[in-house]
Amino acid sequence: MSLDLKGIHKTFTTAGGHRQHVLRGVDLCVEPGEFVSMIGHSGCGKSTLLNIAGGLLRPDTGTVASDGVAVTAPGPDRAMVFQNYSLLPRLSMVDNVRVAVRAARPGRASSRSDEVAERYLTAVGLWEHRDKKPAQVSGGMKQRAAVARAFAVEPRVLLLDEPFAAVDALTRARLQSQLVELWQSESETEIVLMVTHGIDEAILLSDRIVVMANPPQPSVMDIITTDLPRPRDRVSIIDDPHFRVVQERLLGLLLIEDKEPVAV
């Protein structure tokens, strides 16, 4: 299983009628078992690239292949976690997961879907809150439900669009650990592709970090391999000299433009 993006170009027409070249010549091959982050300033096209990988958007030119098969639409091999939770407000937590799993895996017996829904909701610690509506729980819980929903589809590729941007720092730390745990042990998921604004988050979680430049420059500025052994400990990793090296490189790359501060 690999996710292969080749020669991706994407332009948008702005409200004023200007054509904006958002993605310019992106080549990225994510290998099985890899966690890859995309980092860059707002407007660099990282979310666009993620949506293209998910099949929600089509590139102008270039191809996306999942395990050699061309991606033109969303598929059960790829699941997404959106920035703003995106739970359906009238469904309980468990129904949000069940409905998505049944829709994404129509061939599967519904008893099996329910079982998987229970497993992942339990894994993120939400089984006892399963009957609550999204409006009744905190932002962190909503995002955990969204993560459970994505894993419950049992995708090979998990696509995350700034998944922890809207939660507080402590919740974020817990969610990051849960994510890595689910990805490494409990699930079928092989590849994680994540959009983030957080430099430390990218280093802590990823094997490789794609640093993206603002248009009109070529989209991929650099790809940095973190080379830190797993399991990683969020406290001691900060003292790792290699962590420091990667952090400085990322800061250097992202501050070249110096247009807006980057969350550290």
Next chain:
Amino acid sequence: MTDIKTHELIESPPAPVPKPEVAGPPAATGWLQRAASTTTMAVLGLTTFTLLWAWGSTYSRELPSPATAFGTLRDLLASPFYDHGPNDKGIAVYLIASLGRVFKGFVAAAAVGIPVGLLMGANRWAWKAANPLVQLLRPVSPLAWFPIWLVILKDAPQAAVWVIFITALWPIVLNTAAGAAAVPKDHRNVARVFRFGRVAYVRHVLLPDSLPAIVTGLRQSMGVAWMVIVAVEMLSGGTGIGFFIWDSYNALNLSKVISALLVIGAVGLVLDLLFLRLGRAVAVEGAHA
């Protein structure tokens, strides 16, 4: 009141319908005080109106005084269900006949209008195809349809039902379309990523997200339908509250006309409150969570 702006509808898919809101009095301290001031002012307003009416009626031989009209109203309400032949029935009999017609036309309008509205809001092509027709027909007084239905059905009371259908149709279609067009992009993306089938999309995304707007449409429709039924029954004759008013006018009994007016108003108020309740029941907290 929630209403969709006409000029927006002509150009493009409509803007999202805001949540139904009820204008309340400015905050006072404690509900008892609030209720007391509300009641006091209501009584004051009604008394002023009645006094003006009483004063006006002293200058006219035709206009009955409030005392006469309320007396007639009391008599009408005292025996509401009697039936002495086609032109002499209790007021409740007329009301029930009118409510029945409104209900039939309204249900038919909802059965057609909700699916059509959902389709128009969810599908660009359906919108482009149907919107010009809707915009052309919507400004037409529903009464203008009466001759058409009469020719088709050859039965005046039946034609009245279908005039109500037309009346109720447009607000339902347009509000439903507005609701369906305003399904949040997040929800559409969820449906796409998890590959919701058509049934799952309608059931879990389109319908729940459009529901508040649909109820707003139903409420508007019911309001207009209840107004139009009086007019159409004046045309159609037969049993009904509109006929009752016309018949009372022909008998030069304005007291009965005024009584009927008050009863119609009260029934309309109750209908509106029912739909307001329904609107609150289907509103969802944190709808865009």
